[in-house]
Amino acid sequence: MTGLVLVVEDETAIAELIALYLRRDGFGVHTESDGDAALAAVRRLRPVAVVLDIGLSGKDGVEVCRTMRAGGDWTPVLFVTARDDEVDRLLGLELGADDYVTKPFSPRELALRVRTVLRRGAGGPAEVLTAGQVRLDIGQRRAWAGDREVALTSTEFDLLAQLLRQPGRVFERGQLLSAVWGYAASAGTRTVDVHIAQLRAKLGEMSPIRTVRGVGYAADGA
Template sequence: MTAPAGRGLVLVVEDEDAIAELITLYLRRDGFTVHRESDGDAALAAVRRLRPVAVVLDIGLSGKDGVEVCRTLRASGDWTPVLFVTARDDEVDRLLGLELGADDYVTKPFSPRELAARVRTVLRRGAGTPAEVLSAGTVRLDVTRRKTWAGEREVTLTPTEFDLLAQLLRQPGRVFEREQLLSAVWGYHATAGTRTVDVHIAQLRAKLGEDSPIRTVRGVGYAAEQR
């Protein structure tokens, strides 16, 4: 089977060789170029040097762990999409990763085919629609340029936060169930759990402040309101 056209370079940061090789194999089958690192400091240097389209980042690195790598990237204003890989299958670690600005995660053991699909999904979020501008109240999204404003203030969103807000703004007033948002934004259903949606909504509200148009419909989901 012919590999897809080049999709860009993905940085894989994993200190277990067997897992890194498996991830690399499937990403290359999908048409990505792959660069591998095994520790946090080298990963940060590689992001600056290579400018990858996405980072697959193991949380449990020795030395500077994946959480600290992601925190350092976000603090420096680097919003390269990050997909966490973790062996710690508990809600606290998952939510911590998402609150840091990670775009997705998988837990070990995982399907490398699913991981590659998750990377594709994260990158599709950056495609946008020509000349598409969405708004609700004082919040505006320029989908073409991937920019967001709350009133006169420009707001920096992760790719996932941006697409979640765009999904709500495309149909203002419609109440979306959490499962519907998972399917539309993440591209898969219950694997991540609906709590993932709640965390991203909380992050959006914190960033948009009083301008946030997002309304909670108790027991159902979320909607964007024109105010």
């Protein structure tokens, strides 16, 4: 077993399909159908990841994620949405989601994305990356901007690490999407832009990330 995934979806057939594929992939699964029950389950069960539908009745998925993050809970969240134009909001600065899929989606792809998010969040070797006043401890998965520790999602952390490992190199958006998210550039390079904006907001004036117009992004060296 590779851990328990909380699936929050109010359409029973969709919830059962997601659960089926996650279980096939070796995960334990617990399902809830509303936001308040989801938050209670997060506190009670400590899942390794949350698959969270946006269109819940009552407290919607956005509010569930916002409540988790405000309480210091950075469990990986993968949003499920029926609207592609919601992506910027879902991955936006105040929420800190790790990934998303839009309906209709492939349940096999969703299970793969959950595994990819968890692989990114796993501890790594003892390694420290620096750029100016920004420092990443790879083994402990912790980040600092100057003396201030910065809370990053697993996706944000690995995106920044990818840039810092090769300072000065310009990465195209598709290259970053493939290296960090683990799927093809056709999945949508806007995801990269939103996460870069999120990183810059969290790191503030100490951010080493530079936009190379028409190409992609690079990190200034140490």
